Amino acid sequence: MKRREFSLSAASAVAASALTLPVATPALAQARQFKEGKDFKRLDKPVAPDAPAGKVDVIEFFWYSCPHCNAFEPSLDAWVKAAPKDLSIRRMPVAFNASFIPQQKLYYALEGMGKLETLHAKVFRAIHVEKLKLAKDDEIFAWVAQQGVDAAKFKEVYSSFGVSNQIRRASQLQDAYGVEGVPSMGVAGKFYTDGTMAGSMQTVLQVVEYLVSTNRKG
Numbered sequence: 390m391k392r393r394e395f396s397l398s399a400a401s402a403v404a405a406s407a408l409t410l411p412v413a414t415p416a417l418a419q420a421r422q423f424k425e426g427k428d429f430k431r432l433d434k435p436v437a438p439d440a441p442a443g444k445v446d447v448i449e450f451f452w453y454s455c456p457h458c459n460a461f462e463p464s465l466d467a468w469v470k471a472a473p474k475d476l477s478i479r480r481m482p483v484a485f486n487a488s489f490i491p492q493q494k495l496y497y498a499l500e501g502m503g504k505l506e507t508l509h510a511k512v513f514r515a516i517h518v519e520k521l522k523l524a525k526d527d528e529i530f531a532w533v534a535q536q537g538v539d540a541a542k543f544k545e546v547y548s549s550f551g552v553s554n555q556i557r558r559a560s561q562l563q564d565a566y567g568v569e570g571v572p573s574m575g576v577a578g579k580f581y582t583d584g585t586m587a588g589s590m591q592t593v594l595q596v597v598e599y600l601v602s603t604n605r606k607g
Contacts, residue, residue: 423599428592429582435576436565438556440477444556447478447602448575450568452485453492456525457524458572459517461590462510464573468594476601480509483561483571488524490556495529498547508536 440446451458482493534540564573573583
């Protein structure tokens with residue numbers, strides 16, 4: 390599958406094994422040895438991490454409309470809450486074509502307004518359970534207003550220079566990590582893995598733990 394030709398059907402094909410399994414608990418001394426080129430890949434050109442000094446940068450690449458990202462979210466959320474304090478974990482909305490951009494702006498606008506913690510999971514629910522598209526500006530504005538968010542302020546942040554910069558940075562990192570599908574994860578500016586490579590998204594979390602441990606050892 391070529392990048393930038395992503396579709397919902399392609400998402401299903403790429404992440405067919407990404408359905409969530411029981412939550413992985415961070416245990417960074419993994420007994421299993423994962424293999425480069427099979428379970429994960431090493432980037433040809435390392436990415437300068439955005440994480441604070443002393444922390445390991447971990448990124449989940451996702452798309453709100455992806456059913457596998459929706460299925461993975463509860464496991465990822467539990468994993469994040471149990472993760473060691475020296476991990477800097479963040480979610481990053483992708484854009485494989487221009488139609489994805491409104492949902493990127495939704496994510497970063499909610500983050501900028503301090504509403505992400507309460508509304509992130511609700512966005513997934515609105516799309517996958519309530520069957521709302523939330524793919525266009527007006528659809529997003531209407532839904533956000535129904536959540537009790539200041540609609541005028543949201544529109545201002547949504548269209549802001551700051552959000553545009555965050556989207557630009559997300560695009561740079563998506564390209565640098567060579568993201569082919571979602572959900573997928575990047576570690577320490579050096580490694581990339583996804584459900585297709587690792588076999589399942591539960592195993593992806595184990596691979597991430599292994600890579601964090603490897604990175605700590607230098």
